[in-house]
Amino acid sequence: MKSILIGGIGNVLLGDDGLGPYVVRLLESQYDFGHEVELADLGTPALDLTHRITGRHGVILIDCIASDEYSPGTVLLYDKAALLSAIPERRLDPHSPAVSECLLTAEMLGASPEHVWVIGVVGASFEPGRPLSPIVRAALWKVVDAIGYELKRLGVKFEKRLQADEFGVWWAEESGSAAYTSS
């Protein structure tokens, strides 16, 4: 298993909830990463996330956030301590959000990754079949920068390709180009 995971979480059929998988596609098409990095579109993995994170050195998850507190488009970073401080809710079904729960399971197993971040953007619209909303799209460069910043702290090599691959996602029409500019 590769020691670093960059995982996109979210449902691609529900507008801004597809942010995580979208960012993974974006990174795949524009960057080269060291051999220790795995990029994965995880969909909405619930408890199976445990298997994806145990035994890794570093995990960066990209996710869309539902929040009453912050306005749409806000980019938020949660570190491991913050995630561990969230007490899991009692489960009625297996699908409830499970990032903290899987991390706590990994802790119990003694196989928790040393570094974990969730990088999230507060979503604006979760309408089925729609592309990312303009306000979330406008925040993409911050997400990519944040991923780059944490990778550098982990000492992981990556570089932007001179010639990006053609970019597209199969699940939604792109409105305009996929362009975002990294600062």
Place this chain on the structure above:
Amino acid sequence: MAKRITIDPITRIEGHLRIDVEVDNNAVSNAWASCTMWRGIEKILRGRDPRDAWMFTQRFCGVCTTVHAMASVRSVEDALKLEVPLNAQYIRNLILIAHALHDHIVHFYQLSALDWVDVLEIPKADPAATSKLAESLSPWTRNSRNELKAAQDRVKAVVASGQLGIFANGYWGHPAMKLSPEVNLLAFSHYVQALEYQRKALQVVGILGSKTPHIQNLTVGGVANAIDLDSQSALGMDKLEMIRSLLDEVVQFVQQVYFVDVCAVAAMYPDWFKIGSGVKNYLAVPDLPLDSRGSAYDLPGGYIHNGDLGGVKGFQTASDTVFRQAVTEDVMHAYYKGEKPLHPWEGETEPAFTGWEAEQKYSWVRAPRYNGEPAQVGPLAQVLIGYSQGHPLTKKYTDMAIEKVAAIGGVRATPAAMHSTLGRHAARAIRACMLAELAQKHWQRLVDNIAKGDYSVYNQPVLPSHEVRGVGTHEAPRGTLSHWIVIKDEKIKNYQAVVPSTWNASPRDHAGAHGPYEASLLHTPLAKPEEPLEVLRTVHSFDPCMACACHAFDASGRKITTAKIL
């Protein structure tokens, strides 16, 4: 005066199961099951190429990805009357079995065992005595004193940390918890081991499907796996052997651990064979086809009305005409427009949200009905339908379970006892044993068929321009799943997914009949109504998954206040 309790675990996040019960004299007197988020994903399929639909449907839910992919390709194949080559059937069957074994293991250990097992009693257990007890129950080799001691130390470490971590939210010390410290420890050590074996089952899905959680190898008309026995990249002997060895390990865990643990829990909580029955109409579809046309199956289907096992009606095929004609969806108490119950091919998805109103509309889940009545789906339905038709494999493991429970606890369960909360757990373990045996059978059939020189995996679909309709079914881990498709001018004209959890979590219908969750909760005794553990036991026994009934989006930020704003 009845008091109402709402169990809505994630109040701020939409898309979850919510249960409301009225409690009178420490027993449930009324119940409502609802889902809190709008479901309308099917609408985005209209106008698309039917051959692409499975890519979208497998994103309905992150837990049940493959099942929606499979039902979708089958719906198009049914509409086109397209046969599927034998190799493709076996490869699909192996994926479905591996996925289901993973799912059943996760369900028992990670999602419901701690309703019966008190983690905080574990530090009191004697690992040596636990190991001795385990040896009397099963030949499993990982029940040694050392292995049990290690599991106990994990619990002690979490408790010593001052916070309960992953165990922070259980009803520990609840009066309805009855197991000895040793049994608690044994079950918990298997909870930890279960994480390993569920992962092995997922690896099988990954090898055959080329990726998890979203498989890539499906196509309308077959699968996209290239078969070449000498190749390492195609499906060859290397990969097949890897699959066999993973399956063997999972099979052993299911038969020697999961099945035994369920029987032990059942033997020690015999009252729960009398609680949680509810709707006794049962529905299952045949699955695991054995030929290219889908005329013979390894899992039987049919319908049982009002608990009359002798009157079971079997289905001949997975898209049996009787089944096709019997299904409707009722929106009387669901947040959708519409008056009459509609057949899924005519189904509409127009929202009409009103807010939760007990006597009016209260759920985003529609109410599927079979001949106008609610039906319970899932492993219990499948086992009862198979057992009452004399299906040998179902009978083998059901009888084995009855013997095992009797041997451990001295209680002899009857078929009537299966209409219960424990019956649902027992049936799932029975089904897992059946699937485990079938995994090895279908692996062998695939290898034998390839050895004959048949490398075919795909029949080309031809889309007609006139209108055609199809139904694709799958007996998924949570029960009968059906995707209903109408194709016209080579495009999808209508698409409806009637998923297992909508059958079971359905709200009342125009006749006022409760859905299965609701009915199963009536009369449940509650030892401590402010901690409704008994309600959770029954709801969990169905293995609810509301994600495809309604989507939930992740909101990691919900209770975390230490986010850094970038």
